[in-house]
């Protein structure tokens with residue numbers, strides 16, 4: 001059943017990517033300037049009670065990354081229920097995989113990671129939600145073993161945080177724009193994640209990076225993040241941010257929608273080579 005669901009998803013993705021049968025090259029749309037990917041981690045209650053309606057109002061796509069870790073199983077005041085997650089799917093949003101336990105992939109091995117993502121796949125199927133095709137690294141930790149495990153698990157795209165190219169004090173930060181010509185699709189950086197150190201100017205900066213084939217990938221948590229003040233977004237600020245994206249006529253999508261613009265099979269042989277190169281060129285430009 002799991003494999004069937006995955007096959008159907010891939011057929012759907014193929015349908016998206018190929019304009020006509022027999023074409024040798026995937027027909028991808030050109031990446032527009034101000035292409036913005038919106039992601040929301042941890043299944044905070046506000047995903048359903050606040051964020052979804054604002055996104056709908058603006059016609060924005062987005063991905064909600066679900067984990068049963070953190071307070072999900074205990075605290076239904078602060079976290080969504082599976083019924084609410086299914087509603088988000090039915091509203092047209094993407095449900096992404098954020099693992100069963102929310103353990104950093106750096107503290108488990110590849111097999112444990114596969115098991116942890118399978119649990120979320122199973123829970124999605126039980127709730128009539130498609131098996132997720134994108135992944136988000138819990139706590140932003142990543143490594144080569146995890147990239148391999150995610151690839152073997154069939155994920156198309158995975159989003160990390162801003163490290164190691166950018167410094168991160170853990171309370172919101174700017175990060176690299178995603179460059180599909182360069183970055184591995186299972187190590188997509190966050191161009192910004194919200195917290196006390198990230199403000200409207202940082203959002204404007206991120207949107208400015210989204211040009212010449214680069215994409216701004218934004219990461220939010222709760223609006224507000226009741227359990228995690230270091231990644232909090234104030235609801236009033238959030239409305240201002242979304243209005244800014246609307247006013248700038250950004251194209252705002254879920255991570256899975258990247259298949260319209262990006263071939264996830266086109267990737268560097270060494271997933272970490274682009275990251276090392278970015279660190280090197282940052283170092284050179286600051287000298």
Ligand SMILES: [Zn+2]
Pocket residue numbers: 041042098102137138139
């Ligand atoms: Zn998380």
